Amino acid sequence: MRVPLSWLREYVDLPATETGRDVQARLVTAGLEVETVEQLGAGLKGPLVVGKVLTVEELTEFKKPIRFCTLDVGDANGTGEPQEVICGARNFAVGDKVVVVLPGAVLAGGFAISARKTYGRTSHGMICSSAELGMGDDGSGGIVVLPPEHEAGTDAIELLQLVDEVLDIAVTPDRGYCLSMRGIARETAIAYGLSLRDPALLDVPAPNSYGHRVEITDPVGCDHFTARTVTGLDPEARSPIWLRRRLQKGGMRPISLAVDITNYVMLEIGQPLHAYDRKRVEGALGVRRAEQGEELTTLDGVKRVLDAADLVITDDRGPIGLAGVMGGADTEIADGEIAPGPLSSSAADRAARGTTEVVIEAAHFDPISIARTARRHKLPSEASRRFERGVDPHAASAAAQRTVDLLVLLAGGSAEAGVTEAVAPTGPHTITMATDHPDRVAGLAYGRETVVRRLQQVGCDVQGQDELIVTVPSWRPDLREINDLAEEVIRLEGYENLPSTLPRPPAGRGLTERQRLHRRVGRALAGAGYVEVLSYPFMGEAQLDQLQLPADDARRRTVTLVNPLADTEPAMRTTLLPGLFGALRRNDGRGSHDLALYETGLVFRPTGDEKVPARLPVTRRPSPEELATLDAALPRQPRRAAVVLAGARERAGWWGAGRPTGWADAVEAARTVAAEAGVTLTVEADRHAPWHPGRCAALYASVDGERTLVGHAGELHPRVVKAYGLPERTCAMELELDLVERAGTGALRAPRISTFPVATQDVALVVAEDVPAADVERALGEGAGELLESVRLFDVFTGEQLGEGRKSLAYALRFRAADRTLTVDEATAARDAAVALAAERTGAVLRGA
16 A cells, blocks of 8 residues: 555654654554655755747657657746657647746756756757656656646646655554555544544535435445435546545556546555446346356456355446446446556456446455455455455445545536445444453553553443443444454554564474484585585476376375465475476576586375365364364375486586586485485386486385385486476486385484495496496495495496407495404405305406417
């Protein structure tokens, strides 16, 4: 909510010395979030005056349209002579009144104005647009053209109210009444201890039987509906400058007089309104629920299929508007245009040029219904924003009267005597509260006098002594129970006055072993040069297609959200890779080409056995059985770790040549993760999307005594790289941390370092070319027995001397005993046993044998 300080002063007699920063400090203390104070016209210096266009000469010898103009600026230039100005805009003509900045002036941003020669002429100043004056968008797309009644030479700074301060307030959902000048003025008056001039305190005529007919069939959805009619409007009437400027400062674009008035009243009182062209309304206005599948074309030109829960405004033909959200095209004000984006309300999205008779609607709708309709149709508006946060139902009549008064005053209309009010009878909301309840909540002794005074300041009626009976005002629907009242007392007395008491931490045993493992994994990957990223846990069908997953892949079975943040990503992720690919692509596109990223997080894998849980009551704590049914409805959520790499793994420099990322680096990342759980991975060749079929490794570990697949690593398939826009030869790894944890031995133990020397034996084994090196390594490890400390492949050789389809694998075997120095015979015997088992299992032959 944007609040101009000059407008705020109309309702609260603030001291003349108070600045926007001072008001900001007071409102922040009262619990409002004032994000910024914008200084309009900061640095602006005149002369900036009204000028009348006397002549316009078109200069046609240039590539773009240029006009040489003379203007009457009165005595502002010191001579009274016409002012010569060069201008390229085309939205003004001879006789128009425009804004002229003369030499010696300074515009916002420190832009000094002086006479200068351009396009073969000398320009003594400049004709200004709204953007150059810092006024915001006025819809003209060019020069500001003023109403003809303003005299040439008039000070435009004061006329256009260019110098002001605007408070930008982030209104929380429970403070809907602050989405209006009325609500902010009330908070300001309380903060300063001043009286409030309530703009909603108007003399409103009593309802009668000859107003526009209204029929409400859903009093729960609409409990208050006021209809007023104004005739004889001048379709050529324009909004005065003060009205247009207040709308601009409030963040809205002026459109036409009728629209500007409804928007102005909405900003002033907080009540959204809708104006109908009476000639296009057939019969009575009605409020009902839509019929399932019913259609309505809204003011934005979109035909919408309605839901049975939507609240609609109707006439004899059917729906003519989505109640509290947006009107329908069938009854739009003649010659209207849509105000773009967040600048419009459902009541005022159309201009009124050409319309002479208007029916004003001011109604109060059910907040939940409006919120659901706006989200269902993805159609947020200024009106729905206010209704879903709570609008004062008793302000509808005053807002309608204020609109009628302004239309009569500014558009020359006549208010018809008919006044229609359809009201569902409701009583005020009362709360019984012990006088000392705020004291007990805050830990301070406020006393009855302070509690009563603060509640009365927010508009409550308070009766009683030790037990207070508090009647809540209609504009505060957020005050529902005693703690809400206590909060009002505490915030107005100042949160900064509450005592600071540090909580006592409960005794605990620290992190679980599972949490320790997750932290060790993160530290290990960071130590290996990876950077952690956190991506959204959402994905879409298109991302699964880009991964080249087959139709029966388990990762295609997803949990779909009812109300996703984006239509393109409506499902919960089943793999971490798409989020990492997105982060890699963004960083690569911004110039970082050597990348190593990692992420740990949950994925969501439905099993098909999940059941729809029952809706639990909110009046009590759910039972353990009910909580168990909720857990049973959740999909399986394993925690995973994934990495993605591209570019150089080792950079080149004075120290030597670099090395590009390869599939083995992804495998090594998996080993790094597994090592933190004390797990040794077995690596085998595999074919698994989205990896390259010839450069994909399956990762196995022993889980509960069974050999279990825990993940994959390798180089991505070229089609996947192209689909995601990744660098060539990108590599990735993903494994399931929960399985790795189960495969581990629990808490890691520090290794015992033997004081005895190591015995190293090298063997070169010739095997068939299709025999995996991992199989040979596994056989060597098992055959060597307990004396083997490590086995490492250090060379792979192929050549004619080995024969076609053969390769040589050279391994370094390290032997060590914990209690003695090994003899050569012991090391050789262990080596021979290892070679023998490798020969038995893989057909390996010692090279040269």
